[in-house]
Amino acid sequence: MQEIRTYSISNIEIRDGTDGRTITGYPVVFGKPSQNLGGFIEYVDKNAFKDVSFDNVYLLYGHDFNNVLARVDAGTLSIGVDDTGVFFNATLPNTTLANDVLEDIRVGNIQGMSFGFTVADENWESGDEADIRTILKIDELFEITLTPIPAYQDTKVAIAQRDKLHRSSELELIELNAIEREL
Numbered sequence: 728m729q730e731i732r733t734y735s736i737s738n739i740e741i742r743d744g745t746d747g748r749t750i751t752g753y754p755v756v757f758g759k760p761s762q763n764l765g766g767f768i769e770y771v772d773k774n775a776f777k778d779v780s781f782d783n784v785y786l787l788y789g790h791d792f793n794n795v796l797a798r799v800d801a802g803t804l805s806i807g808v809d810d811t812g813v814f815f816n817a818t819l820p821n822t823t824l825a826n827d828v829l830e831d832i833r834v835g836n837i838q839g840m841s842f843g844f845t846v847a848d849e850n851w852e853s854g855d856e857a858d859i860r861t862i863l864k865i866d867e868l869f870e871i872t873l874t875p876i877p878a879y880q881d882t883k884v885a886i887a888q889r890d891k892l893h894r895s896s897e898l899e900l901i902e903l904n905a906i907e908r909e910l
Contacts, residue, residue: 754840755813767858781806
C-alpha cells in the first residue's frame with residue numbers, strides 16, 4: 728500500500744544559477760520524529776533508503792500528478808542520500824505553477840515537504856503517549872511533494888542566501904539608478 732508522509736523541509740533553498748529556478752533540500756530527515764500521525768509517531772531509519780531506486784521519482788505540488796514540477800527521467804530532478812537524509816536538487820520550469828510555487832517558497836507560504844512511498848520493513852513499539860513506528864526499509868519512492876502542511880517540524884523552507892543577495896543587489900542598483908535620475 729502506498730503511503731504519504733508530510734515533513735517540514737530541511738534547508739530547502741532556491742538557488743541562484745538558473746534564474747533562481749533551482750531548489751534543493753531534504754524531503755526526508757533520518758531519525759527525527761513526525762507529528763502524531765493519528766496514534767503513532769514515525770521515524771525513518773538512516774538505512775531505510777539503501778538500494779532504493781530513484782529513477783522514476785517526480786517532484787509534485789500537493790501530491791497531484793497533474794502538478795508535476797520536475798522528474799528524474801526528464802533530467803530536471805536528482806535525488807540522493809547522505810547522513811542527514813534524502814536530498815533533492817530540482818530545476819523548475821518557467822510555468823505558471825512553478826512560478827507560483829517559487830514565490831510561495833520565497834514568502835514562506837510553502838514550508839513543508841511530503842513523500843509517497845511503500846514500506847518493505849518497519850518496527851513498532853508502544854510509547855507513553857503514542858506508538859512509535861520506525862520505517863526500516865522503503866520499498867519504493869514514487870514522489871516528493873512541496874506542501875504548506877508538514878508533519879515533521881524539524882525542517883523548514885528557506886531561500887538560498889545567494890539568491891537573496893542577488894535580489895537585494897538588484898534592488899540596490901534600482902534604487903541607485905532612481906537617485907541618479909533625481910539628481
